[in-house]
Amino acid sequence: MSELESEAMEAEFGTVARWTEEAVRALGPGYAVPAGCRGSGSEGALRWLADRLALGPGSRVLDDGAGVGGPAGWLAAERGIRAVCAEPMHAAAGAAARLFGLPSVTALAQQLPFADDTFDAAWCLGVLCTTTQKAEALAELRRVLRDGGRLGLLVFVADRPLPPPLPEGNEFPTEPELRGLLAAAGLRLAETAAADLGDSPAEWSQRADVVDDEVARRHGADPRWAEAQEQSRRVGRLLSDGALRAWLGVATAEPRADLRRDARDT
Template sequence: MTREMKAEFDTVASWTADVALDLGPEYHLAAGCRGSGSPGALRWLLQRLEVTATDSMLDAGAGVGGPAAFAAAEVGVRPVLSEPEPGACLAARRLFDLPVVQAGSRLPFASGPFDVVWSLGVLCTVSDQAGLVAELRRVLRPGGRLGLLVFVATTTLTEQPAGNDFPTYERLTGLLSDAGLQITSSGSAGEFAAAPPLWVDHAAAVEAELQRRHGDDPDWQIAERQSGIIGRLLAAGDLAGTLVVAR
């Protein structure tokens, strides 16, 4: 993993947990979902994946656990989390007390234990994308459902954050097909309504406190540059946040 990605997904993850815990429980979900999808996008995935409280669910590449905690609050499911970065693993336990294992693309599970797997904003951060999709398929039971949030390239990119490889939509569909998965629903993350004002306020408060505490730290500046590049690409339409459900 590059230094840039280590700063973003490990160091800043730990700082985010510190800030959210200091601000209070009402800030935890907005803090934990930074960069992982809006409430509208997460609800769309939960509905299309038909997640229920009795499902066994894996969040692969869970970060600090915000989307998994959102799923738990919405439908009563209790997801298992996997996450390669130790700082993010600890943050997920501290913020949401969810079960988490430290693991990258090779998942430490037997074949077929999960009814539902989702992986949000992860595919573009790994070099062996076919290997990751195959692993996600392997841990699904027969008939299980997979949900992805993928940042797909809509054109030839002139810049991208260090360590990222954004697939085209055609490449994404090919990866899923090669793994024996069939897309049943897809949508654009940009089509959903903005997050509720209180959610936006909480996220802004977390961001401001992170900036106040760590704005002079090189790791914070690196992570901000990374997210800034993605923001520019999304604003220009060169990247598109794409939601996919497959079986």
């Protein structure tokens, strides 16, 4: 997430992140990845993206909007790649460091604290839908990627006008809008796919549910828990109705010399 645009989103990505870490610590490390990946993609989606990011030993990878670090934790366990996590909510960034031992920084997606060309690859999962500053976030991703570096995306795209009630603070792009934003940022789209968010192993869903139950047991009377759950239900309803679609894409960072030449020509 690049900026918090509603109290509901602050509850979902800040307070609940802290509660999730608390529940995982009580239940055990086997619950960390399933709980941390809820809302950030299924195992199949993570595998599809990781297979296309050209990762290898020593790859420098950024997880932009990492949440509590579930996808980055999966990447470390499955591919031996230790991504750097950037996340605007301090509680979530701290959870990624503590639960998965990953380098983490509290930072907005449109103000990443990294030098140009720092990373060989990055992914950004369920993040662009949470901000109005999509162009700025993508420009920052292009800046910190080396020429030819790859970016993996999971985006919830709107295929038609969305019926209310809508999740607070979200702004879902259409696919043509998203493609235009990527091109304008100097990111050439190479491949896309539909994400099946239900293709994780049954054990994943079961363990994520157990974590939710533990959070509810501890904090169910807190109105912020009900607020975060309502946010999730609203997104789930839009996906079930077909108004939203989970979209996967991989883009390549265009050479900077080409971008400067194109700018001069225009």
